[in-house]
Amino acid sequence: MQRRAADRLLCAYCMEPPQREPGEGMLWLLHTDPDAHQWPADIRTSTPPICRPHAELALRRCATLRRRYLAVRVREAEPIGVRGTVYDQGGPGGPDELVLFTERNRLRFVLGRDLVLELRGAVPEPDFHPQLSATATE
Ligand SMILES: [Zn+2]
Numbered sequence: 001m002q003r004r005a006a007d008r009l010l011c012a013y014c015m016e017p018p019q020r021e022p023g024e025g026m027l028w029l030l031h032t033d034p035d036a037h038q039w040p041a042d043i044r045t046s047t048p049p050i051c052r053p054h055a056e057l058a059l060r061r062c063a064t065l066r067r068r069y070l071a072v073r074v075r076e077a078e079p080i081g082v083r084g085t086v087y088d089q090g091g092p093g094g095p096d097e098l099v100l101f102t103e104r105n106r107l108r109f110v111l112g113r114d115l116v117l118e119l120r121g122a123v124p125e126p127d128f129h130p131q132l133s134a135t136a137t138e
Contacts, residue, residue, distance in 0.1 A: 005048035006115045009077060012047065013054040025073040028119060029055045034070040034132060040121040043072070044098070046083055046114035055128070071128035074119040082112030 005011065009026065011018050018026050026049045037043070050058070059066055081100040088109040099110040124132045 003046075003113075003115055006046055006117060007079070009049055011049060011051040011054055013058070014051060016051065018049050018051040025075040025122075026077065027052060027055055027125060028072050028074055028122070029058060029065075029128075030070045030072070031065055031068060032070045033068060034124060034129060037070075037122075040123050041072075041119075043119045043122050044080070044116055045119060046116050049074075049077070059128075069128075071125040072119065072122040073125050074122045076120040077117045078120065079115055080118045081116045082107075082110055083114045083116050084110045084112040086110050 005015060009018075010016060020026055028043075028045070028047060029050045030043070030045060030047055055071060059069065079101070081098055081103075083096050083098050086094075086097050086099065086106065086109055088106065096113065097110070098116055099106050099112075101107065126132075
C-alpha cells in the first residue's frame with residue numbers, strides 16, 4: 001500500500017492525488033529532524049506524499065510524530081531506486097541498502113521492498129513550521 005502510494009504519488013492515507021495550490025509543490029510529512037537540512041534540500045525517502053487534511057490529522061493523532069517531524073513542499077519528486085536486501089555473492093547481503101536504478105548490475109540482486117523517491121528542492125511548509133521561519137530571521 002505504502003509502495004503503491006509512493007509509486008503513483010498518492011496520499012498515503014486516502015490514496016487520492018494530493019491537492020496542490022498553483023505554484024506550490026506537493027506536501028510530504030516526514031518523521032525526521034527539521035534542523036538536519038539546509039534549504040532548499042534534496043531529500044531521499046520512501047514515504048509517499050500526503051494531502052493537507054491528512055497531514056494535520058496524522059499530527060493530531062500521533063504524539064511521536066509531533067515530537068519530531070518535517071513537513072516540506074516539493075516541486076519535483078523522482079523515483080531513483082529501491083531499498084531492499086541485496087543478494088550478491090550468493091547470500092543476503094546484510095541490512096537493507098539503497099540501490100539506484102542506474103546501478104544495473106546491483107539492481108538484479110536486490111529484493112526491493114520500498115521505492116525510494118528523491119524530493120528535489122524541498123522547502124519547509126511555513127504553516128507547519130512557524131518556528132523555522134522565525135529562527136531564519138533572527
Ligand atoms: Zn489524504
